Amino acid sequence: MPNPSATPVAIGIDLGGTAIKGGLVTASGEVLSKGHTLTEADGGPDHVIARIAGQIELFRSEAASRGMTISRAGIGAPGILSHKNGVVIAPPNLPGWRNVPIVKRLVEATGLHVNLENDANNAAYAEFIRGAGRGCSNMVLLTIGTGIGGGVILDGRLFRGAFENAGELGHTIVQAGGRLCGCGQRGCLEAHASATSLTARAVELIERGRPSTLAEVLRKQGALDARDIATAVAAGDLTALEAWNETCRFLAIACINIQHAFNPERIVFAGGLSETGPLLKDAIAAAYRDEASRILGDPPEIRLAELGNDAGFVGAALSAFAEA
Secondary structure, three states: OOOOOOOOEEEEEEEOOOEEEEEEEEOOOOEEEEEEEEOOHHHHHHHHHHHHHHHHHHHHHHHHHOOOOOOEEEEEEOOEEEOOOOEEEEOOOOOOOOOEOHHHHHHHHHOOEEEEEEHHHHHHHHHHHHOOOOOOOOEEEEEEOOOEEEEEEEOOEEOOOOOOOOOOHHHOEOOOOOOEOOOOOEOEHHHHHOHHHHHHHHHHHHHOOOOOOHHHHHHHHOOOOHHHHHHHHHOOOHHHHHHHHHHHHHHHHHHHHHHHHHOOOEEEEEOHHHHHOHHHHHHHHHHHHHHOOOOOOOOOEEEEOOOHHHHHHHHHHHHHHHHO
């Protein structure tokens, strides 16, 4: 028989273009169990939703074996969505997904209460409750990877905005008329400071004839990634350092804009680029000191995320608890 005094537990699911990550999570953000499966995004929305429902059932069965009853699940999805209506509107890396009523479909499949949230919002909420945002009331998260996502916590609550898509900080403009972004704007933070743009800038410098150890890496591999550039920076490669410092300067400009817009206590960096640790954090802090006005006093504390790849599904579960 289920134990009625058992710790409340929700299922958190993080839907990505490659993998569906999930877990059993307590109301305090403790992960009791986790797992993942391939998204198989090419199968389309029906196929992917069936796979999510299957993951939910696996976690619900595990919870039952521990004497726990699950009543709700949280889903994190990328891109533009409607939390209120439970609809995924325009996600990247999910072919055929346009205005998909994912909450309705999952409620029908599982019988659970289901909460939908943007994946970066979930990561921000998880870091706020359980990670690098512990102990503060106002925090902004920037996740730096292939693109740039964001999440904003104001006075202890996730801020969604009037049209439910606040926190798209990767599409704030940091250079008017700058590089073309995938969203159609020019000069977006994502176009100038994502891991993708970092590698593109390094290749551009090499193709202009700048000497670099990365030229040989590029010749052998046919491409560069952010780890290659970070390794070259740590070894003193000046061309890699130029690309790195340009990227971190744009991230510092974003931090200045965030400070003036939201005045948070902390700005937390997550995503693949944050795994470079002090190399990223110190370069952003140095550029911030060079660029920022002192009119608002001390800058926000810059921290690196603590929850890694678990943040998305942990935040999805915590958001489901918050909705309850």
